Amino acid sequence: MHTDISLHRKYLHSNVFQDAAMKKILSVLWITTGFLCLEALAVFSFLHLFHVPVVLGLATSLVVIHILLILFLRYFFHRKDRKEAEHRADVTDGVDIKRLKGELRDVTRKLQKQMYDLHTLFEVSIHLNSILEPQRLIESSMLSLLGQLQTNQTVIFLQSNNNRNAIYPLYSRGFSRKNFKDFALPLEDPVISRFGEKMIALDLLNLEEGILDEKWLKLIESGITMVAPIISKKQIRGLIGVGHKMNNELFTQPEQELFSLLAHFISVAFSNSILYQKMEQISVTDGLTGLHNYRYFKKRLDDEMERAARYNHSLSLVLFDVDHFKNFNDTLGHPAGDEALKTVASILKSTIRKSDIAVRYGGEEFCVILPEAEIGSAYNFAERLRKHIEKYRFEEERVQPGGKLTVSIGVASFPQDADSAQQLLEKADAALYKAKGSGRNKTCLASVKVS
Ligand code: GH3
Ligand code: MG
Ligand code: MG
Numbered sequence: 001m002h003t004d005i006s007l008h009r010k011y012l013h014s015n016v017f018q019d020a021a022m023k024k025i026l027s028v029l030w031i032t033t034g035f036l037c038l039e040a041l042a043v044f045s046f047l048h049l050f051h052v053p054v055v056l057g058l059a060t061s062l063v064v065i066h067i068l069l070i071l072f073l074r075y076f077f078h079r080k081d082r083k084e085a086e087h088r089a090d091v092t093d094g095v096d097i098k099r100l101k102g103e104l105r106d107v108t109r110k111l112q113k114q115m116y117d118l119h120t121l122f123e124v125s126i127h128l129n130s131i132l133e134p135q136r137l138i139e140s141s142m143l144s145l146l147g148q149l150q151t152n153q154t155v156i157f158l159q160s161n162n163n164r165n166a167i168y169p170l171y172s173r174g175f176s177r178k179n180f181k182d183f184a185l186p187l188e189d190p191v192i193s194r195f196g197e198k199m200i201a202l203d204l205l206n207l208e209e210g211i212l213d214e215k216w217l218k219l220i221e222s223g224i225t226m227v228a229p230i231i232s233k234k235q236i237r238g239l240i241g242v243g244h245k246m247n248n249e250l251f252t253q254p255e256q257e258l259f260s261l262l263a264h265f266i267s268v269a270f271s272n273s274i275l276y277q278k279m280e281q282i283s284v285t286d287g288l289t290g291l292h293n294y295r296y297f298k299k300r301l302d303d304e305m306e307r308a309a310r311y312n313h314s315l316s317l318v319l320f321d322v323d324h325f326k327n328f329n330d331t332l333g334h335p336a337g338d339e340a341l342k343t344v345a346s347i348l349k350s351t352i353r354k355s356d357i358a359v360r361y362g363g364e365e366f367c368v369i370l371p372e373a374e375i376g377s378a379y380n381f382a383e384r385l386r387k388h389i390e391k392y393r394f395e396e397e398r399v400q401p402g403g404k405l406t407v408s409i410g411v412a413s414f415p416q417d418a419d420s421a422q423q424l425l426e427k428a429d430a431a432l433y434k435a436k437g438s439g440r441n442k443t444c445l446a447s448v449k450v451s
Helices: 002-050 053-090 097-129 134-149 190-195 214-221 253-283 294-311 325-332 334-351 375-391 421-437
Strands: 154-159 166-173 226-232 235-242 315-322 357-362 365-371 407-414 443-445
Touching (some): 002 053, 097 134, 097 253, 134 154, 134 166, 166 235, 190 226, 226 253, 294 315, 294 357, 294 365, 294 421, 315 325, 315 421, 334 375, 375 407, 375 443, 407 421
Parallel strands (some): 407 443
Antiparallel strands (some): 154 166, 154 235, 315 365, 315 407, 357 365
């Protein structure tokens, strides 16, 4: 800026100087032209009398040349003035406005791009945070990573349900699956530990030598260039890896920072989705037994009934109630009663198939939905369950009438006994009532009493 100002001063100074000189010349010329004109007029009038045209011609051309010289000088001055005016318009107080305008344009363009990037990031963050279903979140996260980082390879490592001490490449895009076959990274790995609680992306191609063991070298070989952690509750839950950029250029520092930011968004959305999943799980789970609760049961029974009706399948419902449980509770106390209920629930869990839905219906009543089960197999299941409970040696069960803790069971089936979920439930309840009325520790069918 300083040089600009001094140059500008120099320019102005030289101009002012030249300006004054030229103006002096011009005025001298104007005066001499005036004299010459008068002279020419006098010479012309004088010589005209004597008819001397040569001298007249000379005088006239002298005047014309003079006038032409003046016109040229005026034109020259005019051009200079215009140039100067233009320069003055671009230079104010020593500042080069033209250059500044250019710089301003560049800065505006950069700002506009940054605004656009921020807006996009903001939208990505909102979008990811709106997804509560983990599988969909992972898919969307991978798409955002690919789009924002201009790569077509990404992989997400997460803990598995079986081993919480390691992370596995569970989801990937653009990488060959065989690259990650049987691959696992222990959470105490030095590179992973390096993240600590920091949501910072690591450029694997720029890490100091020696820190990367053969596992990491294998990942680099498969094409992973940068990694960032997925952190939830200050603990590393997973890792995001990205491959090379589509244009094969290296990731720049701002792109590495963008990756860190994206990893941060994904981590927050991931924590939210886990929390949501837990809340959802809690809302349909019975706190004492860990079985599904009545709320879940109602919805599932309706769904299963609809499915059974659509596909012309059977559906059975088994409802059972602990016999003389008031006595058990009153004699041994509520905590002992709770323990007994927990044991009944675990016997139930170990007796059902994977597709069956076991529920604590309320108090000491339990229920099992048996999809695709006809009345015969439902009865067999109920009897198996009743016998398991009868055989189990509950603590202090001798206080019960008959010296054993037992259950009574009612079974109803669709379409045999009912054509709606409500009716099926009423029929199973009626069968249970029958079992209670006919001596307890029994299984009764809605249609026929079996034993
Ligand atoms: P029945 O053979 O006719 O079913 O007799 P019952 O004594 O089991 O029936 P009743 O409905 O009179 O008593 C149910 C008892 O179950 C009353 C209550 O103390 C107990 N109960 C219900 N829910 C719980 C619970 O969550 N924990 C404990 N410990 N007891 C419960
Ligand atoms: Mg009871
Ligand atoms: Mg009861």
